[in-house]
Amino acid sequence: xxxxxxxxxxxxxxxxxxxCAAGGDTPAAGGSSEPKAVGDLVVGFAQVGAESGWRTANTxxxxxxxxxxxxxxxxxxxxxxQENQIKAIRSYIQQGVDYIAFSPVVETGWDAxxxxxxxxxxxxxxxxxxxxxxxxxxxxxxxGSDFIEEGKKAGEWAVEEFxxxxxxxxxxxxxxxxxxxxxxxxxxxxxxxxxxxxxETVASQTGxxxxxxxxxxxxxxxxxxxxxxxxxxxxxxxxxxxxxAIEAAGLVPGVDIKIVTVDAVKDGMQALADGKxxxxxxxSPLLGAQLVDIVKTLNDGGTVEPRIVTEETTFTKEQAIEAxxxxxx
Ligand code: GZL
Numbered sequence: 212x213x214x215x216x217x218x219x220x221x222x223x224x225x226x227x228x229x230x231c232a233a234g235g236d237t238p239a240a241g242g243s244s245e246p247k248a249v250g251d252l253v254v255g256f257a258q259v260g261a262e263s264g265w266r267t268a269n270t271x272x273x274x275x276x277x278x279x280x281x282x283x284x285x286x287x288x289x290x291x292x293q294e295n296q297i298k299a300i301r302s303y304i305q306q307g308v309d310y311i312a313f314s315p316v317v318e319t320g321w322d323a324x325x326x327x328x329x330x331x332x333x334x335x336x337x338x339x340x341x342x343x344x345x346x347x348x349x350x351x352x353x354x355g356s357d358f359i360e361e362g363k364k365a366g367e368w369a370v371e372e373f374x375x376x377x378x379x380x381x382x383x384x385x386x387x388x389x390x391x392x393x394x395x396x397x398x399x400x401x402x403x404x405x406x407x408x409x410x411e412t413v414a415s416q417t418g419x420x421x422x423x424x425x426x427x428x429x430x431x432x433x434x435x436x437x438x439x440x441x442x443x444x445x446x447x448x449x450x451x452x453x454x455x456a457i458e459a460a461g462l463v464p465g466v467d468i469k470i471v472t473v474d475a476v477k478d479g480m481q482a483l484a485d486g487k488x489x490x491x492x493x494x495s496p497l498l499g500a501q502l503v504d505i506v507k508t509l510n511d512g513g514t515v516e517p518r519i520v521t522e523e524t525t526f527t528k529e530q531a532i533e534a535x536x537x538x539x540x
Pocket of ligand 1: 262265266340355356392446448473494
């Protein structure tokens with residue numbers, strides 16, 4: 212009898228160990244040192260939301276690039292909520308994906324979940340927006356625009372456009388509060404126009420990167436600021452909302468009130484061609500191919516630049532008219 216009990220006990224012990232090894236204790240598949248076949252790679256992508264034409268184009272481009280590469284892309288839309296992005300990243304960690312890419316909706320509050328990804332051995336790639344983590348070991352690379360430069364380009368255009376004006380009253384439609392593009396585009400613009408005290412920012416408020424937000428904020432600001440000369444909108448969508456508000460107030464956008472925006476999505480470029488927006492600073496959403504290249508390079512054991520800045524330009528009315536027919540987004 213004693214022998215039977217000891218054999219049973221040994222069996223239970225072995226089963227227990229096996230169960231443990233097959234369960235949560237196995238190292239995540241992510242970031243394994245040996246290159247995997249590209250077709251076996253799985254990437255988790257936690258997108259901000261679908262708040263703007265830029266975001267929709269970015270999602271489409273990233274999904275198409277991974278489909279073309281034959282790499283499985285798990286996708287989530289956080290509806291512009293940080294807690295949803297964190298939940299999505301945690302779920303990708305649980306699933307043991309090979310890489311995680313995401314565009315942080317705001318700069319702060321990521322260290323905990325990024326440390327969880329690091330502990331699981333899953334490399335993280337920042338796509339589009341940055342985080343303010345001091346620990347740069349928490350992500351492999353930040354692929355996206357230089358938002359300060361974009362703000363400066365908008366400011367340089369404004370200085371030239373209003374060279375002969377004695378005073379310029381500016382309304383700024385800010386992007387999502389705490390988002391890297393909102394913070395940096397404001398900083399770049401202020402750095403340039405701040406050199407000339409004829410520029411006065413009479414109001415600056417967030418429209419959350421949405422057309423509805425731009426409309427709502429501009430309606431209110433038009434009531435409280437009768438003599439606005441310039442609207443600086445952190446993206447086309449808020450600029451398009453501002454156009455609706457300006458027209459509803461019986462004024463002519465692009466003439467009575469000049470408008471400069473950032474992105475250069477199709478609807479914004481059409482408004483530029485129509486003279487309702489006066490200048491657009493491009494911010495390219497087409498990051499998919501570069502993101503696939505980063506994943507492939509890492510999978511092959513290569514290294515990638517910690518900061519990859521996307522190429523982009525600016526558009527005047529004439530340039531928009533010329534570019535529109537071939538515009539991808
Ligand atoms: C910029 C991107 C911004 C766009 C907006 O890279 O994060 O978010 O400018 C979008 O249109 O909502």
